[in-house]
Amino acid sequence: QVQLKETGPDLVQLTQTLSITCTVSGFSLTTYNVHWVRQPPGKGLEWMGAMWNGGGTDYNSAFKSRLSISRDTSKSQVFLKMNSLQTDDTAKYFCARSYYSSYIYDYWGQGVMVTVSS
């Protein structure tokens, strides 16, 4: 069945770089797209960016200067890397699947909670 699972650190120091891996199963990264969405504690959802099935990327302009999304199709993994972390980057980070060229998320990972500490 379709699964997405995020792995990454619980704690990141202020100004450091966050790296999270989304490992997928039950579908191919060359057929479906994977997006990153985050949710600060007790708050709403924020789209960060996408890895399209063709290998292209798309970013929320709010993150564009410090966010990078990449993939390894042989390992069914999508990577998020974001630098210059601040305390307001504390959030649960989700990867989610979309189909065709859409921004409709039919499957989500359980998320990884990342705290930025000073």
Added chain:
Amino acid sequence: DTVLTQSPALAVSPGERVTISCRASESVSTGMHWYQQKPGQQPKLLIYGASNLESGVPARFSGSGSGTDFTLTIDPVEADDTATYFCQQSWNDPTFGAGTKLELK
């Protein structure tokens, strides 16, 4: 960015009908989708394209609207529907509403 405005909270009794609204700051055509999120869980897609029921979602859930005004209806509400409901638009760069917390009386 397209801003989506939702009422913060609603309380209804089981068996009643509830409508959750979402207003967009500009037209998003029918590019509106609804998700249910229970505490500590990931969001779950309920409705896509304003009115299309996602596979496996009970027919108690329905969506309507186009342009700037959208609604998610649950009829009848069940105890398990206690959750926060988010709208999301995909007509422009995707944005989400702040969520409507549904509580049962």
